[in-house]
Amino acid sequence: MEAVFQALLNTLSFHNIVVLFLGTFIGIIVGCVPGFNASVGVALTIPLTFSFAPDTGLILLVAIYAGAVYGGSIAAILINTPGEPGNIITAMDGYNMTKKGQGGKALGMAAIASWIGGSISAIFLFLLAPPLSKLTLLFGSFEMFLLAIFGLSIIVGLSKGSMVKGLMSGALGVLLATIGIDSITGSYRYTMGLPSLYEGLPLVAVIIGLYSLGAVFELGEQKSATIQNAGVKVNKRDILPNLKDMKKTIKTIFRSGVIGTFAGITPGAGMSIGSAVSWEYARRSSKTPENFGKGEIEGVAAAEAGNNGVVGGSLIPLLTLGIPGNAVSAIFLGGLLIHGLRPGAALFTTHATTTYGLIWGFLFANFVMIIIGLLGTRFFSKLAIVPVYLLAPLIFVISTAGTLADRNLLADAVVMIIFGIFGYFLIKLKFPLVPLVLGFILGPLAESELRRALLINQGDLLAAALHPISIILIVLIIFSLFGTQLKILSKQLVRKVKKQELGGAENI
Amino acid sequence: MAYGVIVLIYIISGYFLYESTKFGGDAGIFPRMVSGAIIFINTIYLYQTIKEQKENSKEIEKERNKLPIKPSKQFYVISILSILYIALLSPIGFLIVTPIYLASIMFYLGGRSKKMVFICSIAFTFVIYFFFTSLLHITIPQGILNL
Incomplete structure (x- = not known):
């Protein structure tokens, strides 16, 4: 409890408040500028956090994460270009409201719903994360190894497209993480005599290369297809929703915040599901469900409270078990590890002040978000139509400077560009990128735990695999990888059996 | 492919x-x-x-x-210019190479107003330089300007 208050005081210190405002502001920009997104924003910010103490650095990251998710709603509402996948649902009602001349009201409602949804998830984070983190105390080395594989398998299982490609992407990430001097034996592994590889491939350069450079190439390919809408004028007076709107939506906002939080906790569910389920639930319980999707303010409220609820929810499995539910939290995990913070019980004991600082930071970021969001609506609405030709080279230069900030080695910038090009080809071949990043982040953890388990069990892992927790985790891994196929198989089996029964009945 | x-x-x-x-x-x-x-x-x-x-x-x-979509022309141009940018960053320096890089990509990607491209490329360079060196105390390659 002492740590919680200590963390509160830390978070309220002048420089942390400044960082909180700055992070949320940058986050909203990142979210509302099409082409940027929360993943790129958090990836580019990780190097900046080196200049700060871990608590300040993490507050910056979480503020950007929260701000970006809200910022995504601005472009979704004004120009029908969702900044984040979670804002697709927002665009359905939000853009229609803009077409009716109610864009300002939709933006105001999005800000309020995001604030409440995010805050609800922050409260759940406070309540659920500390007891859940104690679970890891029951885990031995082999269980920790399986937990890392489970985290990876969830992302692989939920990757769009072929599972083989997801598996390959994840395994390549794990393999690339083995480059560098082995910390246990001191062996030089795949360093090819290059001193810059002794410490392994730099995480920051890899993440920035894959995400930021990926965004640069993507923007470059849009070229003339620049988002050049005439821009939408937002009236100052029209930004705040009126009392009637608030009365109508408040219940939906609170319910959606809770739905979003649980979607965030469920590994792999993510923002799109959080906002979609919230929206659908609001539609069903509405007296006028036919208005949903045609410019209903309650639809904007549900979607935005839902996707901001996901942010806090996704931090729960991340901080406690090291399981990231989506791309942003996978990168966020990288940020934690770079600061020497490993998910699990220790985050809530040894590093409690830093961790609670992060949670307080997230709670306050939601509050700051509504202040900046409402005051700056007109400014942000202009950013949503920034031309691509300005944005693409700018992201590349910031990426290069950010990569150099890590170790000040030009070799890291080379790694960044290699991974940027590699990522481009992977995307072209429809390989998902998140498993690669996550494999790269979780690989070293998995390896150290596996080797420790081998040492403890004298090379015989069968006994360790028969522990109840191990069995549960193995079943979960199989289910997360082959769940969909198993479902299809079981349906086919049931159909076959029914056919046979029918055939048998006819024969009689 | x-x-x-x-x-x-x-x-x-x-x-x-x-x-x-x-x-x-x-x-x-x-x-x-x-x-x-x-x-x-x-x-x-x-x-x-x-x-x-x-x-x-x-x-x-x-x-x-x-059939897998082949890499676009933009990808090749951006990649080559970006590799050149990184290769020249250390010998020539951030403050000289960055505005040139920014302006060339901006023109290539369809920036029509010369004034806008020049102002943005120089302004962006200085803002990033100031942000990284003064606020974050990170060393950015100085190149020939350091001589």
Whole structure:
């Protein structure tokens, strides 16, 4: 409890408040500028956090994460270009409201719903994360190894497209993480005599290369297809929703915040599901469900409270078990590890002040978000139509400077560009990128735990695999990888059996 | 392109597997496991690709849709300019190379107003330089300006 208050005081210190405002502001920009997104924003910010103490650095990251998710709603509402996948649902009602001349009201409602949804998830984070983190105390080395594989398998299982490609992407990430001097034996592994590889491939350069450079190439390919809408004028007076709107939506906002939080906790569910389920639930319980999707303010409220609820929810499995539910939290995990913070019980004991600082930071970021969001609506609405030709080279230069900030080695910038090009080809071949990043982040953890388990069990892992927790985790891994196929198989089996029964009945 | 990637993955994982036999102690166990797994997965991928192509050859229209999209011209231009940018960053310096890089990409991607491109490329360079050096105390390559 002492740590919680200590963390509160830390978070309220002048420089942390400044960082909180700055992070949320940058986050909203990142979210509302099409082409940027929360993943790129958090990836580019990780190097900046080196200049700060871990608590300040993490507050910056979480503020950007929260701000970006809200910022995504601005472009979704004004120009029908969702900044984040979670804002697709927002665009359905939000853009229609803009077409009716109610864009300002939709933006105001999005800000309020995001604030409440995010805050609800922050409260759940406070309540659920500390007891859940104690679970890891029951885990031995082999269980920790399986937990890392489970985290990876969830992302692989939920990757769009072929599972083989997801598996390959994840395994390549794990393999690339083995480059560098082995910390246990001191062996030089795949360093090819290059001193810059002794410490392994730099995480920051890899993440920035894959995400930021990926965004640069993507923007470059849009070229003339620049988002050049005439821009939408937002009236100052029209930004705040009126009392009637608030009365109508408040219940939906609170319910959606809770739905979003649980979607965030469920590994792999993510923002799109959080906002979609919230929206659908609001539609069903509405007296006028036919208005949903045609410019209903309650639809904007549900979607935005839902996707901001996901942010806090996704931090729960991340901080406690090291399981990231989506791309942003996978990168966020990288940020934690770079600061020497490993998910699990220790985050809530040894590093409690830093961790609670992060949670307080997230709670306050939601509050700051509504202040900046409402005051700056007109400014942000202009950013949503920034031309691509300005944005693409700018992201590349910031990426290069950010990569150099890590170790000040030009070799890291080379790694960044290699991974940027590699990522481009992977995307072209429809390989998902998140498993690669996550494999790269979780690989070293998995390896150290596996080797420790081998040492403890004298090379015989069968006994360790028969522990109840191990069995549960193995079943979960199989289910997360082959769940969909198993479902299809079981349906086919049931159909076959029914056919046979029918055939048998006819024969009689 | 898919076959090229498959061969590349075989070469990379083969190299990782071969090298892992030379490491001392148990340092090679994990890389061996993972590279072995990749070779296995890659074989499944190869099988799937052959199967897919066989099916595609029967339906020409589908083949057109399923053929991997080739890298665009923009990708090549941006990549080459970006590699050049990084190569020249250290010898020439951030403050000189960055505005040139920014302006050339901006023009290439369709920036029409010369005034806008020049002002933005110079302003962006100084803002980033100031942000990284003064606020974050990070050393940015000075190049010839340092001489």
